[in-house]
Amino acid sequence: MTVTEAFALDAGRFRSDFPVLTTRSRSGAPLAYLDNAASTQHPAAVIDAIADCYRGYYANVHRGIHTLSEESTERYERARKTVARFLNTEHARELIFTAGTTAAINTVARAWGSANVGEGDHILLTMAEHHANIVPWFQLATQVGAHVHFVPLTDDGRLDLESVARMLDALRPKMFAFTAVSNVLGTVNPVAALVEMARERGSATLVDAAQAAPHGPVDVREWGADFVVFSGHKVCGPTGIGVLYGREAVLDAMPPFLGGGAMIHRVTTRGFEPAPLPEKFEAGTPPITEAIGLEAAVEYLGHVGLEAIGRYERQLVERAEAGLREIPGLEILGPAPEHKAGIVSFAIEGIHAHDIAQWLDTRGIAVRAGHHCAMPLHQSLGITASTRASFYFYNTPDEVDAMVDAVGEARDRFRKRGRKRQ
Amino acid sequence: MSIDERDIYEEHVLPHYEDPYHRGHCEVATHAHEGDNPLCGDVVRVEIELDDEGRVRQAWFEGDGCTVSQSSASMLMERIEGMTVEELKQFSAEDMLALFQASLTPNRQKCCLLSWRVLQAAMHSPIDGEDEDAEVDSFGGPSLSEES
Known part of the structure; x- marks a missing residue:
């Protein structure tokens, strides 16, 4: 990347909106928060909306x-x-507030799953799924006697559409649940094409948009999926809130999941009648302030501009990868930057991810190390853990450079050089 | 990790990581146990030989993982040779963290304590030809609180 290349947005314009970004790390270095795929930070507009x-x-x-x-x-x-x-749904009542992505997927697996998946049926996932889009399906499969399958990835961490078609043809799964963006590899999947392939074969679809919603516009009507889910805390919103979008006809046909107040039309000593959408799926007191905070967050992102966010993050990924590739023994996971959204994961031969992350922390740089709640993916890659830097629009090119430098230092520090015990 | 702690790493932790004490197998082990932390992939196996008086004659470890989990295992093996079973039982988690010297965040303390936990279990796992396939214990690791 040359210095003359223009960035898609100026991070400096937005940083002052985020109180935490002006703080210093424990080491005294300025905080470089590069763990946005785990959770994003909050602008004052969101904090104020909740407090107000x-x-x-x-x-x-x-x-x-x-x-x-x-x-x-x-x-x-x-x-x-x-x-x-924000999601371009046809009706607002198709949008159910949940406790988060995990709660949303569990709602579908339990409520839709128990009504639609039976013994001997198949559920299709991809190898890149987060545990939140694996475990609920295993729980359903165990309960009803169904089978869970995983579409393998290509060597560069992408979905091969021919493999998807083959597995859809062979299994005719009741459900194809997949992520729009891998939380480890950053791979952006062709959601609309995958939904279309599944629909042609009679499979319902659930799209895990937890890593997609922060990084670009989501249009559920363009995607065409039966269900789309995401979390508030990855789009600058609060924790404790997420979204379950379902097409109206699908949600109408789906039995309620949690029972309680608010989700009923009438309760008698003989039973209950569920409320219409959306209350049917919002039992109990909902996350009220969290919803109001989430509204402020998506309005803020609209003000920043989601298209620009996506373009800018890709520039940061390119810059990071160009620097990281210079470090001996370092392998970048996943595809080339043009197929990624804001995430760079890597492994250094002979050096554990936790050692790298701890070293970066001494430099004020927050990254994630571990399996990132994607153990099957790491098993398929033949590694137990990776280090992940994940960017957002408030990260600067300087922070990316500092991260690359610190990774180089970590590699020098932890590589074996014939040290002897005294 | 402060600057001083970086020096502890350079002078104490990393030498144990690169040049571990008794990494390998104890051919005459009387007690052995293995534990792992699936969340970060750390694995440690401890094999010890107790003499007739219940004193550690040899202590060996084998394992794979981050510098903290592996160097702490080396430090522990070096430390416990000559100790009695009673002294091993008295050797607390706090003693183990003190032996490591560098301060650790709560999450990484679990890496440091992996070999210590495996050792405590090994004392109750005599090798009598029947316990060869004893279960591998899984302990919490650095990401226990954030990943599941």
């Missing part, structure tokens, strides 16, 4: 005939409409 709710108008929603409850309800439902626009 608690300070100004908080009450339970859909319950009280009093001013505060009505205001909270209005803001909660406004948040639903805003997030529905």
Whole structure:
């Protein structure tokens, strides 16, 4: 990358919006937060939206005939409409607030799965899935006697569409659940094409958009999937909230999952009638302030510009990979930068990922080390752990360079050089 | 890790990592145990020979993993030779962390304590020809609190 190349956005314009980014690390170095695929940081707009709710108008929603409850309800439902626009859903009622991506996938696996998957049926996943999109399907499979299969990846960590077609043809799975972006490799999958292939063969689809929603526009109607899920805390929003989008007809046909208050139309001593969408899937007091915080977050991202975020992150990935490739013994996992969204994972021969991450921490650089909740993927790559730097629009080229330098230092430090015990 | 702690790594931890004490097998082991931490891939096996008086005559380890898990195992093997079973039981987790010298975050303390836990289990795992396939224990590792 030459110095004359223009960046897709100016990170410096946004950094001051994030209070935590002005803090220093324990080592005294400026904080370089490169663990965004695990969780992103929060702009003041989100923090303020949550605080304003608690300070100004908080009450339970859909319950009280009093001013505060009505205001909270209005803001909660406004948040639903805003997030529905963020995903371009046809109706706001197709957007269910959940506790997060994990809760959303479990809802589908339990509620849709128990009604639609039976003994001997097949569920198809990919080798790049996060445990959140593996374990619920294993739980369902164990319960009903179904089988879980994984589409292997190409050597450069991408999905081979011919392999997908072959497995869809051979298995005719009831469900094809896959990630839009790998949380380890960063690979961007061709979601609309995969959904189309599955639909042609009668398979339902669930798209894990937890790593896609932060990095570019998501259009659920363009994707065409039955279910799309993502988490608030990876899009600058709060923890404890995520989204389950389902096509209206699919959600209408799906039995309710959690039972309790708010999800019922009527309860008698003989039974209950579920409420219509979206309350049908929102039992109990929902994450009210979290929804309002999530609304502020997606509005903020709209202001930054999701297209520009994606382009900028790709520039940071290219810069990081160009630097990392110079380090002897370092292998970058996954495909070339043009197929990636904001994530660079790597392994250095003979040096454990935790040693690298700990060294980077002494330089104020936060990265993730481990299996990143994707053990089957790491097994398929023949490694137990990797180091992952994941970028967001508030990261600067300087931070990327500091990370590359520190990885080079870690490699020098931990490589064997004939040290002897005293 | 402060600057001083970097020196502890250079002078104490990394030499044990590169030039470990008694890495290998103890041909005459009387007790052995193995443990791993599947979350980060650290594995340690400890084999010890106890003499008739219950004193550690030899202590060996084998393993794979990060510098903390492997160098701490080396330090522990070096430390315990000559100790009695009673003294081994008295050797606490705090003693193990002190032996390592460099300060560790709670998550990485688990890496340091892997060999110590395996040793504590090994004392209850005599090799009598029937326990060869004793189960491998899994202990928490650095990512236990964040990954599952």
